[in-house]
Structure formats: structure tokens, C-alpha cells
Amino acid sequence: MKFLTSQPLLAVDYPAGREDIVKKRIEKLERYGISLEKFIAKGYRGTVFSGKMFPPSYFSTPIKVAVKFARSDVDKVNFLLKEAEILEYLSNNDFVPAVYFYDKDFLVMEFVDGEPFDSKTFLHRKDFKEIVSVILEKCYLMDELGVEHTELKGKDHIVVNRFSVKFIDFESAKFAKSPRNLFQFLGAHLFNLPDDALERKGINVERVKKGMKTYKENREKGLKEVLEGLNL
Template identity: 35%
Template sequence: MLSYLISQEELERFKDFLEERGIKLEKFYSKGTTSLVFIGNAESRKVIIKFERSDSPRKNFKREAKILRLLEGKEITPRLVDYGVFEGKEFLVREFAEGEPLLYSTPQKKHILQILEKTYQLDVLGIDHGQIQGGKHIIIGETVWIIDFEKASFRKPKNVTSAMAMIFLNNNVIAKRVRERFRLDQNFLNSLREVLREYKKTKNIEELRELLSTL
């Protein structure tokens, strides 16, 4: 199935290389524009292994690894396990984020509050994720994780406003599910728009916290 992207011989060499670093590649998981993604194990923990595709249009893992190191210990994203280059291709290994993408789930109040706090931390750090609005990179489980910082950068951050618009205001399946679950009326949505406009100016999160606490 993967032979047109990676030969069996190269995959076996990559497996051996990782094992020397204490990482076991176990099975194929998915493929993206820039990488092949595998499930593995390291330090007795389930991990994601991203290996650069030979036809990748860009190299982003080095920057992503830098951001993951910066975020370590902040409980925003799973811990970086390893980063390097194998036969000219980048790879990145991080702990697995247990849960389901926000796109396919209906968050509880505690999840929405966690999304607010974690996107706010990113805003404070000046890191813009760049793909928050799609819903695939916020994982809902026992806790909330934000994953895949390939397109993230140190630019004017829009994490809070992107997340809140996606969850409540936009015309998408996530917002529709949330509005239905919490029975949100137009007054709430108008208040949220006003509070978000103020947040853009001041970066003060208190009014947002107060409003979302009423859910």
C-alpha cells in the first residue's frame, strides 16, 4: 500500500535506525501532504512517528520540533520524544494524543474551557498554530491536546479567536453541534462576538472566561 511512497527496504532501514534510538515502529497510521505517519512505542509510551515523504513540498519538522520543545511541560501538546534526519529525510516522534478530533466530537463544557486556556497560552507565547480552524488538530479526550504544529510560526497569533469562531460562530458541523448541545441563543452569540472583538484589542481573557463559564 505504501510502496509508491516508501520501499519496504527503506522502511526496514528506518525501523532499525529508530530501534537504535529506543523507538519501535509498529504500524502504519496515516499519510499527510508532507509525511507518512506511523504508530510506535518509546519509553513504554505510545508514540506518533512522522517521516518525511520523498515528494513533500516543504520541510517543516525542524521548526515543529523547536516549537514542541518550547511548549514542553505546558500541557498544550504531547511531549516531543525525538527529532532528526534519516537518509536525508526529516522525522519527528511525539507522544500519542489519546482522544478524538474536535471535528468528529461534541465537546463538554470542560473541554471548551480547556481549549480557551490552551489557545490563550499559545497567543501569549506569540505562536500562531495556523490550522486551529479546521477542527482536526484539537483532540478531545480526558484532556484537550493541540497537535501538529507543522505550519505554526512566531507571528501575530489568532488561536483564541479562530478556536472560538470555529466552536460557536461559524457555519460548520462543530458549531452546529455545540449550539444545539448547549442550546445557545442569539444573545449568547452576539455577546461572544463582542467579547472576541474586545479580546483582539486588549488580549484580556477575563470576559471570555466569564462568558464561557455560563455554558
């Protein structure tokens, strides 16, 4: 814990900052070979640190992890258990971080490196349409699996590393009969851009919108039409 000052340490039990709870959580992590390194973010329901997980073997390389702690002022009980349940349900797919350990107080998972997707920034990249197509395919898969992320409209929940895409922060995610991940992404990250900017990229806006209508009745066919509208 030498890398942390007392102020970031209190975020282990934010906003209460109860020293006994902080100590208990850190000691529990250490029993599992996990040490905290840096405070990363504060959300509506939790706080996140980067850390390292040391495998049992002395010769194994430590694994970089993200550790999320439940906030002390959150009304929803055991939301970390729900987030872990959804991540484990999606674990056979490459678009979510791996889960290593969890309980009601914290969740230890793969640290996802990369750049948060912001369409206004990525629009100027040559591979903009290719990245969008990968994200759309992952949204489609999540829709097919019956999970709604609910926060894909935010720019910090989609992380891009070259052509690898991962969704993070599933604390508000839920199982749903009719998930709207693809619609949410398009509405927040494509149609927030001017039509002329999209057309300069060679995107057929009307074709994409037609594909969205088809998607409501037939996801596979609708996705195909949306991707055709990107003119890759």
C-alpha cells in the same frame, strides 16, 4: 516489524516508497529502541505511525509513541525540525505532546489518546461549554507565547481526553507577532453552529463576540469576557 505489511511499510517513505530509505529509517529507529506498530494517517507533509519506545531498563514499561515521517514529495525542507523546535518551545505547557527524538526525516513524540474535537458532535455533551472553555484557555496561552498553529480549524488537531486538551500536528505552525489561535478556534468550532443551538446551551453569542473585539486590544480581558459569554 512483524506487525506491518509491506504496503504500510512503504508509507515510511511516502509516496516514493524507496526500500533503501525505508530500511534506513526503520533501522535508525530501532537503534533508539523504537518500533513501529500501526499506520495511522497521511497528511500534506508527512505520514504518521503509532509505535513503542523501549527504555534502556529491562524493567521499564514501553512508552506508546507517535512517529511522523517526512513525505518524499514535500518541497519544504526540514519542516520536521521546525515542528520539533516549536513543540520543545511549548514543552512547559500541558497542551502539546512531549518530544522524545527527532531529525530531518522523522519525529518521535508522545502518542495522544482521546477524541478529536468536533463541535457538532460535542455540542450534545453536557460538558460542552467546559471543554470549550479549556480549549479557549489553551488557545490564549499559545497566543501569549507567540505561536500560531494555523490548522485549528480542522477537527483532527484538537484532541480531548475528559477535560485534558492537547493540540497536535504542528507541522504548519509558526512563530508570529499576532497569533490568531483563539479567533481561529471560535470561528471554526463555535460560530459554525447556529446561534439558536448555542443559545440553547446558555451561550451569550453577543457577549462572546464583544469579548473577541476586546481580545484584539487586551488578550487577558478579552478572554475573560469570552468565557463570561459561555455562562459556565
